[in-house]
Amino acid sequence: MADVGVRPARRADAAAVADIQVRTWRQGYRDLLPVAALAELTGAEAQETWRDRWADAVSSPPSPRHRLLVAVASDLVVGFASHGPADDDPDHDPAHSAELLTMLVDPLHQRAGHGSRLLAATVDTLREDGFDTLITWAFEEDNVMRGFLGSAGWAPDGLARTLDMGEPVRQIRLHTDIRPAETGTET
Template sequence: MTGAGVEAPVGVVGVRAAYPGDVAAVAEIQVRAWREGYPGVIPEAALAEMTAPEAVALWRDRWTEAVAAPPSPRHRLLVAVDEGVITGFAAHAPAGDPDQDPQTTGELLTLLVDPAHGRAGHGSRLLAATVDHLREDGCTTAVAWVFAADDVLRGFLSSAGWAPDGAHSKVDMGEPVAMVRLHTALV
């Protein structure tokens, strides 16, 4: 990882904290990853709305706020970098569910890799960096809500030792979409 405000030199592959100048790439990766990875996972109309050209500006605004004014020092946006190019990102924070202790449980909010850079270890590096930060913050457990039909992310997290903890939810995306919460021990 490189320090805040320092660009990763070309040739370096790794993960670092996101800078304000990264948010355009993060928003574009989010839209590309959702377009490619979420057909059949979330309703078509919701996916179209969340990946429309206008959506990129909304995501850019949200990620700008996450970088410039996070709600706490434990809210972080990380980016994967390869040869000076942002290839993916992950966001994490203290757990927000009422049955979780935010002092000891962190939440992986999102982890997305640009489809053009998939299967190159960027997701694994982002997950490892997220876990490292959560441990540094004193977390002993991590949770993540994933779409029940997202076999790719569930499979990825399962291969890293995450498992369902029994919590289920539905999110309204024009129709109810099932979610499942995964967890893992960080000790």
Template structure:
């Protein structure tokens, strides 16, 4: 049986964080984004860019309110050796969440934060990692004095919207349309954590 938890990301987590992001996007967005755009966002050159971005997020975040959290499973000795993944008792990154002060011009960054990323590796979904990441994010933001959290989601990403709605989030009136070889609509969701 694996122990699970959430902690702050470390520099050595960057390869696993990058891999988690790319794997999660390939599965979650395959029916949401145009194929060519998704390939470009998850290909080898993008992987290098994302790796650099996540390393910067860990070692030199722009402010103390910028955070990258990871969901981990700590494998027991038998499972670890049988799977061939790491040392017995080693932690495997299986999900990630990042947040920062809100940047949308209609929001107050002193009281509103943005959930920038919430992803779970496709092989580890439906095990509570997303909920643990979301709860840990809210705990950190409450400690920072944040009252409201927003996030942007693709309007066609029904699983993410359903997950957030079940956790008490709801759409506000803001939306944007990205030009990705065809228009791709995003909606902003919000929740009160005060």
């Protein structure tokens, strides 16, 4: 088995992260997003913008509690996850609620446990930072992501939003409690 794991991203990982984002969106979102919007988000100019943004996310995150993690296999970046306080959701206290901003695994490396490792490392990091709830927004029709998160204990919380991407695209919010499970009681 290849040497696999998750680590904090480095500035040098920005190009690989942007490449994974574009490849994954092109494949995974082709039936979820309008063609023009997807082309704009994954074109050459956008890819360069994503590289710069991911490099900034590593070197100048908005806060110390914003993180970018990468999944690696034999020193090759094969996926990533970013998270931070749930600042944009007024019904959540950003001191205790975090948001999984994105989590993607390269299509060539999916179904090898990288997503599970990324999610576990994200939860571990957030627990260390004192968070107890984790939320994320997923495309309503993204059955792959919703199924993956559902198998890890996530559930819709009843909120939805519609993005204007040339056509309306609906997202739903999912949440999970990340507090450590009680280990039992002493007698």
